[in-house]
Amino acid sequence: xxxxxxxxxxxxxxxxxxxxxxxxxxxxxxxxxxxxxxxxxxxxxxxxxxxxxxxxxxxxxxxxxxxxxxxxxxxxxxxxxxxxxxxxxxxxxxxxxxxxxxxxxxxxxxxxxxxxxxxxxxxxxxxxxxxxxxxxxxxxxxxxxxxxxxxxxxxxxxxxxxxxxxxxxxxxxxxxxxxxxxxxxxxxxxxxxxxx
Numbered sequence: 001x002x003x004x005x006x007x008x009x010x011x012x013x014x015x016x017x018x019x020x021x022x023x024x025x026x027x028x029x030x031x032x033x034x035x036x037x038x039x040x041x042x043x044x045x046x047x048x049x050x051x052x053x054x055x056x057x058x059x060x061x062x063x064x065x066x067x068x069x070x071x072x073x074x075x076x077x078x079x080x081x082x083x084x085x086x087x088x089x090x091x092x093x094x095x096x097x098x099x100x101x102x103x104x105x106x107x108x109x110x111x112x113x114x115x116x117x118x119x120x121x122x123x124x125x126x127x128x129x130x131x132x133x134x135x136x137x138x139x140x141x142x143x144x145x146x147x148x149x150x151x152x153x154x155x156x157x158x159x160x161x162x163x164x165x166x167x168x169x170x171x172x173x174x175x176x177x178x179x180x181x182x183x184x185x186x187x188x189x190x191x192x193x194x195x196x
Contacts, residue, residue: 004028005037010044016077016088023089027096030121033172036100042072042092047079060146067095070103086124094122106179112141113175113187115152116159125156132196133157141192142182161195162186 004027008014017023031037045051051073052059055066064084065074072095077088097118101109109117119125133154141158144151162171166186174186181187 005031005039007039007041008043009041012044012076013042013074013088013092016081018087018089023093026089026093026121030093030096030100033168034100034104034176036104038070038099038103040070040072040096040099042074044076045073046076048075051075065091065095067098067102070099072096072099090122090124094118094124097121101175105176107181109175110142110144110181110187111146111151112144112155112158113181114155116155116157117171117175119152119156120159120163125160128153128156129160131157135193135196137193139193141189158192158195162192165195 004024006027014020045054048059048061048063051063051066054073055068059066063075064080064086065072067073072092074088074091074095095118098114101114101117119128131153133150135154141154144154148154159171170186174184178184178187182189185191
């Protein structure tokens with residue numbers, strides 16, 4: 001994986017991948033779209049207690065991967081394969097997008113945009129694409145957090161609607177260059193609500 005500039009510390013990552021060629025193509029594509037060349041380290045952790053120690057916070061039971069700086073940590077697939085139908089490939093791609101966005105954006109992205117783009121580029125949106133999330137007319141995208149059970153649904157649905165309306169290039173550009181998302185012509189709360 002050196003030509004992808006990935007430093008894989010634990011070969012269990014490769015054992016559980018479903019399609020090496022597709023994974024290679026998707027990582028190259030993301031690197032090209034975002035002009036991102038940093039080396040990214042991928043490692044496997046054996047449990048959430050270990051992950052909690054590494055990041056210094058208690059990790060919720062539903063977490064199967066996380067990222068920070070240029071590091072992706074995923075839970076051993078044997079620990080979650082029966083509870084979650086996600087592929088290791090898509091999990092890594094999801095976390096890879098977080099690494100890219102956190103490195104390349106002018107400021108920290110709103111949660112909904114960061115998660116929505118990660119799900120979009122990791123092809124994790126098929127089960128959400130035709131289901132409109134239930135949000136009220138006073139919903140505030142800039143106050144959503146991980147306590148909201150619908151965060152991933154709201155995030156990816158919103159990003160897909162933005163891409164449908166403005167194009168992926170525009171949304172990536174806005175994600176990377178915007179310095180005040182709430183004041184953005186496209187990404188302000190009122191415009192986001194109009195997508196629903």
